[in-house]
Amino acid sequence: MVKKKEDIKEVDEIFDSFVKQSIFQNKITLQSNYNPEDIPHRKRQIAQVASIIAPSLRLERPSNLFLYGLTGTGKTLVTQYVRNQLLKKADKLGVSLLMPYVNCKLRKVADTEYRILAELIHKLGGKVPATGLPTDQLYKKFIDIVDVQKQILIVILDEIDQAVKRIGDEFLYNFTRLNTELTKAQITVVGISNDLKFLDTLDPRVKSSLSEEEILFAPYNALQLQDILKKRAKEAFKEKVVDGGVIEKCSALAAREHGDARRALDLLRIAGELVERDSKEKISLDYVDRAKDKIESDKLLIAVETQPKQFQLAFLSVIQLLRRIKREKKEEKIFTGDVYNLYRDLCKKTRTEILTQRRISDIIAEFDMQGLINAKVISKGRYGRTREIRLDLPENLVDRINLILMDSLSL
DNA sequence: CGAGATTCATGTGAAGTATACCTTTAGGCTTAA
């Protein structure tokens, strides 16, 4: 039924092929955490961000800043770039300037008010327990750390929309008001959001103070993406490794996905990695296609694997139900009740504690938020009201997930 | 035939509970003078 994805080579052979010939010269330049010296097509934004936060060099508090644009449009990159430059400059001038960066999306790290604050304190060299303290005590601690001398603190909150979606915008209010508590230091908040409509969902007070300045990052078009890729590919690969059209194809694919540069780079890198694994010497077009599939499935597999046990059980229920239904060629929709029933059975089989339907309902909603499934609350009229759950994934991927979950839950 | 009432299955909000972890405090023990 399920095909083996990769031939099993002798370990020795695998190592050999890696040592012998690498098509990569400097792979780092294609990785998403790489900060290039030069960011094409973002000159204007860099200048804007820089000029807005520049007053910090004179120990004046810059305006709060809000950056928004779809994923892979360079928001984080630009911010990091300006951040590094500014820190360098501040260092040279002997100005006391702190710019902690927190990604608010990371589950279990910075997805509640408490944890964001804890992470921030941690970045500033303080220590706080993971739990046990009242949140306002964390604020106190934060102030203690920051307010030791005249200095500017620029807090960068990435993926801020995720945090607000989860815990509301109150913490932003607290944050922007922090300045009134400070005597020596001053705080500026830089918010980064992937959600274009995010600002409108905020409380007006928060909105006006957070977006004293705002900058929109428009998607890259295919040509701009090509530019970016070419520049990076030149450093990443050895000469004459990339077939004609490959870069164009990566760009086109990514441009279709709202101009996501990260996506384009990933495509190219993964394609390269696949080529290398096959001990080939050139990246040809079909490797781009394979890379595309791999990226999509990898992302999902990781998301599923890192899910807590109860979540995995719930997800497995969803998957198995949908597979079953698909086999009977019925409509590919299921409802909360169905999921819960199967979930209960699975719990019994695995001797796991059974959570209430209330909770499972929330978990399903969370899957939807994470984009693992497609759930919509509908009313079936006389037959009640429920979530209609769908999953649009290729069948072989669903099978793989199924196996992985069965395995990790030892079913 | 159509407007309004009914109904179902679950969504959703609020409040309560269990658990894990934190700090503080006080008592008891050790140690060194």
Next chain:
DNA sequence: AAGCCTAAAGGTATACTTCACATGAATCTCGTA
């Protein structure tokens, strides 16, 4: 007597449960044309 360790007390955040009410269109009911 001072210093250190430990256990108990008191507190919080988080994940989950319990309770109670909200939803909203398919279906039913019943008055009217």
